[in-house]
Amino acid sequence: MKINTFKRHFREGTKNLVRNSWMTVAAVGAVTTTLVLVAAFLMLMLNLNQIADNIESDADIRVFIDLSAEEDDIDELGQNIGELNRVEEFYFSSKDEELEALVEDLGEDGEAWELFEQDNPLNDVYVVETYEAEDLAGVASTIEGFSNVDDVDYGSETVDRLLQFNQYARYIGITFIAALLLTAIFLISNTIKMTITARRDEIGIMRLVGAKNSFIRWPFFVEGMLTGVIGSVIPIALVLGGYHFLYINLNDRLNFQFIELLPWNPFAWQLSLMLLAIGAFIGIWGSVMSVRKFLKV
Amino acid sequence: MKINTFKRHFREGTKNLVRNSWMTVAAVGAVTTTLVLVAAFLMLMLNLNQIADNIESDADIRVFIDLSAEEDDIDELGQNIGELNRVEEFYFSSKDEELEALVEDLGEDGEAWELFEQDNPLNDVYVVETYEAEDLAGVASTIEGFSNVDDVDYGSETVDRLLQFNQYARYIGITFIAALLLTAIFLISNTIKMTITARRDEIGIMRLVGAKNSFIRWPFFVEGMLTGVIGSVIPIALVLGGYHFLYINLNDRLNFQFIELLPWNPFAWQLSLMLLAIGAFIGIWGSVMSVRKFLKV
Amino acid sequence: MIEMNNVYKVYDNGVTALNGVKTTIDNGEFVYVVGPSGAGKSSFIKMMYREEVPSKGHVKINHVDIGDMKDKQVPYLRRSIGVIFQDFKLLPKLTVYENVAFALEVIEENPRKIRRRVMDVLDKVGLKHKARFIPAQLSGGEQQRVAIARAIVNNPKVVIADEPTGNLDPDTSWEIMRIFEEVNATGTTVIMATHSKDIVNKIRRRVIAMENGQIVRDEHRGEYGYED
């Protein structure tokens, strides 16, 4: 292709956007609205995912130490635990600290138990955190085999349930995003297809005048790309601006410790890039696919 | 309008769907995909809402009875509570039952406490449920004024937080549904507008031949309505079938007691009716609005 | 009766298509409009059924100024005028039959009567056997004849034809002219823009010759020609 021809295609593609103004508005509008939806949903899902991760990573193993264990034994146990390679960190919590925490946890119910402080029936404890929630069970059973361990508890039931629930939530989320993206692709390429079908006569005339198919296709390629890119401007602005706003305002309000939003930078930028890519891709794809139909001899 | 003319409009509207087959496919496709999305989201949100309601209604007030209270005093207190008109139901739980429940709640941690069964430091308790979670605070403070009440606890902090969180979730949900509906309306009327704009020449010719605007508009009205109705068939089928499937399969698996899906009948039917109405309305609206533009002299 | 008084038409792009046109066409007249390509013949004709409105001056149909006409009345004006457009303006998705019937459906004519009348007219223009075809399946001349059939189907008071024989062979042209003469004989005004010297010179009628948006000659029983 000559450079002049390439320039011509680009010029034509751009001009076509202006010439078919109402179609451009419709196609860009479809891209914009669906991408806004995709963006909003992605922001929600990725953050929920993050929150789920945080919850999981809060889970830990409690190693109850034999009441008979001496200080040396306890240190040795600690060393053994520290050598396990799936363990991220661990700390020691004496039986007095445990009682205190328990009393606090129980709230007003717990006050009654303060009377028994002198006669603390609890064990000293090692609290162990693993890198992944999935490792809890394995590490726990390993530690159970160490000496001076009275019992090991990692809230197996609760954690398992939580893991399962998160898994469900993720499946639902992924299904939803996939559905949304498919819908977006369908709607956008549908709209572009319509704008092009409305120009089938034009394409027919070009062919009758001796234009090669590739010659006809190129300006539509450019046009589709521009449609997608222009259509992603507003969604990107919303992501960059809107997420900033949400991040500033919501992060403080959500006072459950385990809820923390993904940081604006780089998250908003990554998402924006993704939207731009989706927009351009769908634009080109819808455009080229639709033209193809009319280029059959 | 003569009856013959009315029949003609209906016939024309139907024929137009067939004549402009690719436009029909595009418009019906847009209605279908957006309504499927709306339906899926409505199902999700309304169920989450229901779950939130359930969680809230699980909250209750625990009335700790004075250790010194006699059986008569306890009965009297019960009667007083029963007379409060925001109270839905309440039951008595002896200090032994309380200890048992506590030990169970604490799991393996709790075993240590079983030793102290002979020396139970807990109070007898009335557990009170109100009709609405919002009434908890008021009822609690009333009961606090009754005699023989040692203390009242309704997990004020937790419940307040939960209430607030549900409120947030609902706002987000409503915003999302509104956005989705607006997007659907925009996309569908956009698509219909395109199918009609592609026929602007046709409309122009009709006018030149002496057709009144109302005469031109009617078949488009019928066409828009049919587009909307046909477009809502698949979403409705998905709701009726898909929700049935989900209800049967998911309701058992979700073994958290507080999660319970809305019953298939009437929920799925109501949602279907709603989708049909939305489809027809948007179809007519998009169609008639778009034609209007070309009926200006 | 159609009266034009000092009518100017300047299109959006600045082209002056009518440059002070003044004329009167009585009911029942048969008028040729001739002139070179781009003279303003079509623009002149478009004034009469209000496809275009004058930029200056007045156009009156039966003493009603179409400039003052309410939008609601325009359809009624157009129903009393059968127009054959230079580019046919057939509805591409409708069959020949439906295209012609449309002009009668618009006036909410009785369906049975529509059927009879449409078939009559299609027979007249020689297209009865192609009633079920859509325009894209017709030859150029056949499309033109469908346009003619649609224009005369509801017995309008005025028939306006913009080069109704441009795509027709001489024989078919004469047949169409015979139809116009018939229609004119029943009192219908016929106004026809044409480039056909043959027709104008053989069937002598009033000739309005235009050039550069002006009427340069207006002669009864005139000849083809537009040099002044």
Added chain:
Amino acid sequence: MIEMNNVYKVYDNGVTALNGVKTTIDNGEFVYVVGPSGAGKSSFIKMMYREEVPSKGHVKINHVDIGDMKDKQVPYLRRSIGVIFQDFKLLPKLTVYENVAFALEVIEENPRKIRRRVMDVLDKVGLKHKARFIPAQLSGGEQQRVAIARAIVNNPKVVIADEPTGNLDPDTSWEIMRIFEEVNATGTTVIMATHSKDIVNKIRRRVIAMENGQIVRDEHRGEYGYED
């Protein structure tokens, strides 16, 4: 050289437009195709640039059977043939200039050369001053002349014209005919379907007369007419 051998064309709806056509047109010839409306003139012409393919029989352009032609080669065939369509087929969104330039852009001609050549041709058909208008802003005859300009702009080996003067007044028609004669004088084949008795009888060339999808007369320096 264009050869047709026993060519039949039956459209999807069952209409037989060509009913066994056999003829040869040599390079550099000037041929009129005449016949009544619906005779098959346009169908005959459409075979030559492969807008339609024969239902039976063979069409050869320079000894290449267009039935065997690969899809990829069709654009090249069409570039060597300038076609004036009966319904003009102008691109409605492009200006007059762009419409004509398109035929040169397609062959990736040098932009500067395009500009010069397009303005030359527009001048020839008398539309230089309307280069920036879009088709909807032109009169019928002006649109037809744009179509003519586009057909001859890239000096094709064959010019095919389907009623190129249908919307033109006699004076403009003669000018267009002069252009065709000029083009023909440089060795270009000209094939022209027409209803104009005047032109055929004054500028005497080969006449192919058609009726009912068949060639009923084929005469050198013939007269207008199609009765056998």
